[in-house]
Amino acid sequence: MSHRVTRMEKRDPVSRQGCPDDGRRAFVRITGTGREAIEQAAPGHGRTVRRLVLDALTADEVAQLGGIFHRLRSRLGLSTG
Template identity: 45%
Template sequence: MTERHVTPWLAAEQVEDWKAVAGLMMTLPAVLDAQLKRDSGMNLFEYHLLVALAGRPGGEIPMSDLARMIQSSPSRLSHAVARMERAGWVARGDCAAAGKRTGARLTPAGRDQLRRAAPGHVREVRRLVVDNLGPERLRALGDAARSVVALADPEVADLLARPDAD
């Protein structure tokens, strides 16, 4: 005999909260992406890539670690890094900290690009999230996000919990 699984459907209030979370996941990245494209000519994925590199000693990370860190397929990361190499923002090569593995390294031009892009991005993050929520609700949202990420992908949660993660 086959065991039947009963789906624990969401209550009406849970559905409304879930719809709000789904709306946040869809709209916030799109708005931040548009701001970065408009103000600095890069997209949100590229910005996160530069931030990840800037937060590491020597500004370099093995490509495989970078892909995990920013939740990217190797193919998407490779295409983005190629675009950013053409712009002069990153360079690929052997990663000194990881033996012979190929890594991405932040160039001086990439660090300058990040310095130019960061103020506008931070203003938009403050406007939409930080100042809008205030300290208590922001802390609650951060705690909730860490809890979900820890369950969804413990490896990413560990990466984000590192003191040098951005």
Template identity: 40%
Template sequence: MTDQEPRWLDDGEMRAWRSYVVGASMLEDRLHRELQDRHDLSLADYEVLVRLSERRGLRMRMSQLADEVASSKSRVSHQVARMEREGLLRRRECPEDGRGVFAELTEKGVKTLEGSAPTHVRGVREHMVDLLTREEQEVLAKVFDRVITHLRGLDG
């Protein structure tokens, strides 16, 4: 950061920024509410279940899980502890180094994901994907890939 005068947003930039902020918040709230109402599952917990389901052995190091769901290690640790109490996953020590810890899906976690995935996918389609053309989907993906790369570079 510098002490230079900020480059204020022009009208188009402000419209883009505010549309993103409000739209992303509303979308996340809607998807969360649909999962909560129909499956008593938060969107954040759903994301953890999805990430683990995509891995061989249905498990992942806690530190990698935190990175993938864009959360702090501390927050993911608390979330995983709660999900473990609910029987959705379990923590296992990493046999390779003895210090690392894996989060691993349980059978209940798999069934919860299988039951809630249709609701989530329907919501994602209805509230976003089907509102965009293929070209817009590609642009959106490219834009946020760039934002993610930039922000990860600042943390690394």
């Protein structure tokens, strides 16, 4: 996995950040270049997810889902901003 991430870093779709708590781990984050590549590779994906998932939920359920994702990200040590 490390070799694959290194190769991806060279093409700039991801960046790697060391984990402050464990030197053996790293956080891999998508870059602007990576997000753009995903959007180009899957046009309409966001619209499809919205139509199939989010549009089926009430505003309260969407808020609950956001809270769940926020808690999970916090537990994993990911930024929530």
